Amino acid sequence: MRRTPAFLLAVAMAGAGVTSLATSASAAGMSAIPDSQPVWAKPNAKVAEVSGSDRLTFRVYLKAKDQAGLEAAATAVSDPSSPSYRRFLSTDEVRTRFAPSAGTVEAVRTWLSSSGFGIGEIPSNNQYVEATGSAAQVQHAFGVNLGLYKVKDRTLRSADRPLSVPAALAGAVSGVVNVDQALSLVKPSHVGANGDANADTVAQTKTAGPGVAPPPAGFVNAQPCSDYFGQKVDTTDPAYGGKQLPYAVCGYTPQQLRAASDLDNIGKVGLDGRGVTVAIVDAFASPTLYADAAEYAKRHDPAHPLTQGQYSQIVFPPTPGTEDPSQCDASGWYGEQSLDVEAVHAMAPGAKILYVGGADCTDLGLDKALNTIVAGNKAQIVSNSYGDTGEDIPADEVNAFQSIAIQAAAEGIGVYFSSGDNGDESHRLPKPSADFSASSQWVTAVGGTSLGIGKDGSKVLETGWSTGKSTLTNGAWGPAAPGTWLYGAGGGTSVLFPEPAYQKGVVPEALAKQNQTGDKRGRVVPDISMDADPTTGMLIGLTQTYPDGVHYGEYRIGGTSLASPLMAGLMAVADQFGGRHGFINPWMYKALSHTPAISDVKPVTGAGEVRVDYVNGFNDADGYVRTVRSFNNPDQTIQTTRGYDNVTGLGTPNGLLFLGLI
Structure with a gap:
């Protein structure tokens, strides 16, 4: 040239x-x-x-000026066996030595x-x-x-x-x-109100830019549903697999979620995440995001309001030349944003929340949002609830992301990614695959569980999230138990990234060698898990478009983009308690993987819940649809097992023991 x-x-x-x-x-x-x-x-x-x-x-x-040096520094400050462990670099040090x-x-x-x-x-x-x-x-x-x-x-x-x-x-x-436009395929990792993976029922109105897309179409949980797991049992419909199953929960509230992780009592003595900032990265920004989250806290957690002083946001203007936000389903991201903010505040009601909205739903906007946090060291923890379908990503885009993630580790910023909501992707792709960016060895991939929280706030059931679906038609459930695979926590073995040192000796060899050639071993996803099943999901609130107008409403939602902010909120409390932790994978695998600090998640059989939905999504004018959402559906290559598995990773944090040892 x-x-x-x-x-x-x-x-x-x-x-x-x-x-x-x-x-x-x-x-x-x-x-x-x-x-x-x-x-x-x-x-x-x-x-x-x-x-x-x-x-x-x-x-x-x-x-980077010295890529090997940057990676060595990031490894050293994250490795509990290193003398530099948790001696994080400042942004000035990173810039001077490695930029x-x-x-x-x-x-x-x-x-x-x-x-x-x-x-x-x-x-x-x-x-x-x-x-x-x-x-x-x-x-x-x-x-x-x-x-x-x-x-x-x-x-x-x-x-x-x-x-x-x-x-x-x-x-x-x-x-x-x-x-x-490879990463315009990125989608939020939540299961929408209507129960479909990565989909909300949205108003498909062409918009001029982020922040002006109309609110999503209104959704209302149908009755009956339970206030806690197992409260109401369906005795009017036929047994499923020989059992009368309970009705799905209406949606867990902040107090229930904190109680299940032992955060309720320690919150009473001031351990609630105060002094810690959690950043949330999504595409676009709902114009009512803060108002909706504040209203939700007022209704369901009045002792812990979300104050203006706790919340801030950076929202980028539309990127010239990118596809119209309506093609990215801007309205569909609004539910994701409310879920993320409300879930973090539920777990760490004293923490500050920084919402960073990308200018578009591509890597251009999302990586810029993430880099803005990392370059300015604006938060100790970052929750990201989006990902690609599989790992079909050009290498230059992978390298761009990796450079940001490695700098985050060097600076002591914990980066958390949802592992995905489509299991091993075998139902959408020609072969099983982990999802990028969760598959990066420099992030903590958060998988998902189906969680039963009892009347007293304790865990009464927990297993890996993999849902089967059967519908009640003419008085019979079909297909029969365990139903047709619907969705589940993402996981699997990466073909982009080799097995990281911290997984060696903990992740079974058979899993590390999946999807590989020869003697290669790959990075296995996920690392840790939290509640993600929409059948056992969280109640959230946001402004929606109903037949009678636009106003605030609530419904139950799930997906690993519930699991990621729940984990981020938990880590905010851990950072307040024990100081900044940064990238936690090496510590979790080396120090916690064989201790009670992490609860092993095991398979269960014959469990599930009955879900009742309005046909039209908001009232009974068109009738109801009744389905069973069964747990541990086996129709994929990743399965929940004893020990480390590729649905739940090491397991789930075990309350105070986790906080005390992390």
């Missing part, structure tokens, strides 16, 4: 280390970024060309500018250079042709070959994100 004299002059001025790049770049031409094209962008999947006038915003991610240099940033910025792009954000940790331009400029600058490809019932943009950058910059660039 031809560079202008201005480009060469600017690079020469950037510093002695970069001056030599200009000379070699002019001679060596372009260098391809390995694996920067999604595997689904095959010629036979192409359906159209991209218009050259389309506007795109993308980021060029930069390699890409100012000269590297200037070289990349100048190349992009000389190629006609407008330069956007360059964050304080120099992770990336953001740029905006036309599709024609992108094609010319990166040596590709852009097309539209059919993938997973979507039509997405991608290049027809790996992206290229000037050879002189190849050693500095780790990847380019959002030239393709």
